[in-house]
Amino acid sequence: DGWQDAELKAYGPLTLDPATMVFHYGQEVFEGMKAYSQPDGGISLFRPEANAKRFAKSAARIALPEMPVDFFVKTVEELVKQEKGWVPKKIGESLYLRPFLIATEVGLGVRPSNHATYVLIATPAAAYFNAAKAVTVWISTEYVRAALGGTGEAKCGGNYAASLLAQKQAAQEGCDQVAYIDAKERKWVEEMGGMNLYFIKGSGKDATIMTPKLTGTLLPGITRDSILTLAKDLGYKTEESMISIDQWRDGVKSGEITEIFACGTAAVISAVGAAKSAQGTWQTGDGKPGVITNEIRAALLAIQHGTAPDKHGWNKRVI
Template sequence: MKIISNPSSNPVAADERNKKVLEPGFGKYYTDNMVIAQWNENTGWADAKLEAYGPLTLDPATMVFHYGQEVFEGMKAYVQPDGGVSLFRPEANAKRFAKSAARIALPEMPVDFFVQTIEALVKADKEWVPKKIGESLYLRPFMIATEVGLGVRPSNHATYVLIATPAAAYFNADKAVTVWISTEYVRAALGGTGEAKCGGNYAASLLAQKQAAKEGCDQVAYIDAVERKWVEEMGGMNLYFIKGSGKDAKIMTPKLTGTLLPGITRDSILTLANDLGFKTEETMISIDDWRDGVKSGEITEIFACGTAAVVSAVGAAKSIHGTWQTGDGKPGPITNQIRAGLLGIQHGSTPDKHGWNKRVI
């Protein structure tokens, strides 16, 4: 399998593109090109095509519209000190993409082929990569069931698409977010699709997100579906809790139970925190632990992490049981240290001891 390149013959003018890259927002503008690849059960994956960004034409009876067979990924390309561009742990995204696809009964894309498509688009649209620290080219690979038919069964045809958008920080790093702890809605249950990065999980979270907004909160934090007391994750991010301060601090995150998305940023932070000399733990954390920990001062900082947000401090939590502020409600020193350390590796200003960066240009 290879990439057939037929890039846009009418790219955005340089002045206009540069203006958009300077103030990118998130998902506001899209690059000149995209990558598309087709799969069917008889012949497998065909060559991918890099072509001009544009609409997809699909029959109204295309299966994805009716049965939700869809998965996606989120990853980033970062400018380096010499002006080059690197991807951050693309093989990890490729493996998770394949695992998500298998859970939704879609075909698994080979890791090498997945990474080739990412590299091809970044090379073609390299001028769209923002230059500021904390900004990036956000890459969105996704796969949808594209067989035409209304029978409830796995599709025998799938389409892979890759698009990209220049991205600023998802949240203001100098400001902590407030989260709503949902006791009414759950994100996932054992045996469900919690470990898969599929659109249905996010669609199911939107009602709780509306509820959070009504309560004056930025995001939703979910608890488990069985005992209804164990903290799992936020709508699109994993959570971290810090006990203590300084080098004696312990950095904890809810352990993977089969209902949480195995975040690549989450995994990277566990390693980075150990590199920085902190103790880390993957464990079960209850709502009571959260409430009592911040009230006693034992929990000194909380932050959320994900590809889009990187690291974002959680200043307060609200629920039907009350409001709990963490510390002074502002980003704490360890949260800021973790964020700076991760961005330093991603942007190439800090040594990459683990070989996470993959140079593209």
Template sequence: MTDTTAPLSFEISRHTSPVNDVVRSVILDDPGFGNHFTDHMVSIDWSIEGGWDNARVIPYGPIALDPASSVLHYGQEVFEGLKAYRHEDGSIWGFRPEANATRLNLSARRLALPELPVEDFMRSLRELIAVDGAWVPSEYDTSLYLRPFMIANESFLGVRAAQKASYMLIASPAGPYFSSGVKPVSIWLPREYSRAGRGGTGEAKSGGNYAASLLPQREAVENGCAQVLFLNAENRDHIDELGGMNVFLVTRDGRLLTPNLNGNILHGITRSSIIQLAQDRGITVEERPVSIHEWKDGVQSGEITEVFACGTAAVVTPINTLKGEDFLVGDPEAPAGELTLSLREELTDIQYGRRPDPHGWMTRLDS
């Protein structure tokens, strides 16, 4: 359902009572993650008859939904996550935002939602930054988290794809993910739960996939772990991904192993960037099925020397233990691996403009 109409024009309606400079400064000193929101948001309407229209920047606030709105009953919803970074000269940049636009459309296609032209996606980011750029923090390892999302918005209870939809964009200042330095985490392997099955919605960034991960995630926390690992649903033998992050293993001879994109796994933008940076260094990267036994046996034998996860929020998270009901592999006291930290530093330095951007990944958003 790709829309090929002319680029949208945005109407700007400024907030009559925006957060004042003093309050915003206090928030930006310690924003946390997802706790505060900027003064404005973007909203664009879509209908099967008229395509995308009514693009606007409006004051942040509640949205009106009819009780019969199809998103509430059939879960037609997709979203994205990316960050705006303030560089040393004060300019504001996005990291591979076109890739987020492409992935949003991949998700929308799977959920039978309309595809938003990449140009309009990019324009939505720039229009929001134009009015809320002061919300992009400047302290080390901080950013403005951008959350584009799309919902089916037709008041109709029949089981079919909705003929009306809404695209929206909100933003939230984000503090450092690791406020006291990058620390390894423990991962829980549940006995019963799977995240996605073949032919399902696993590679779509849809809220239902995350809802399915919340119960096993609670189980992980109850067992002293920060995240949950999901195996493939068919035989529960191969790694898919964590609840919201892709996984990499580092071998003793310096190779990187990561599960291939098999339809169950999110097309991680951080994942693909890590692969590229590793290959730039001459590191062999193997994208292939990786069994849980390869992880467990490899750590015990020393063949696997580092494990890490990656995603937009934390960028790279080292993993030092994998736990289940009847096993524990790894060392809870082990520090983060050398390659793990090196790749994280290289990627974040590119994002914040502290080193060259050889692949042209950064896009300026405030111009």
């Protein structure tokens, strides 16, 4: 019957039948996006159309209805306008927005739901990044995040549920996050639990900024895509290619790989100071956030907060 009965209401519990399909078969997708304060007191969304397109693609993969891009963006704009007082003013802080779509038909039959409910919530978000501290990642060789033909490039809850045990294992190993390798050959670096990875080879403007290429098993991150463009703007060479665990280890030990960082909507950019696996631990550089990592983060935040030119038209003004 299409999208109907939209309403803006106070935050509160959802009331759903215990046999609602989402509880049993995990038919659900979501997005993560942010609204940023601007120097003149206004508010902008960062690349909301990209989120809308990914949301629709994720929904299609899980056999949920695809929401039109314009309608999706309109819902986000309306909530931001309503909750504008919750948008923080400091650089690096934002209003985090979580749109999600769940199967809400009642029934226990294993089939696509004929009814779906879209919900959008928001919360103020502090800056994650610590300029003096980098994270340590656990390289999971026991568990994989996704396989070819699966749901790896969809932003669905099942992918994240499958990552939780590895995340628990990482914590037990004294690590902050998990890095996954491919399911087929079990040697190619893919991504972290909810973030894409970047490897920097060399230093200065001769450096190459490399990220694992999209293979259908990685989430096509919007921050990842933005950094590929931004790095070129800053004068760096970029590369999308495969990197193995051995190349990661040997690269940091030889000094060829000088910096590593992870990126995503929530943390924006988080430096990776060391990696740990069953075979040992290896540190990147001095183990702290690097010069290029900090430069890219500062440049991206400047665009998001409107203190640098937005020549790619990434910001969508709401207020």
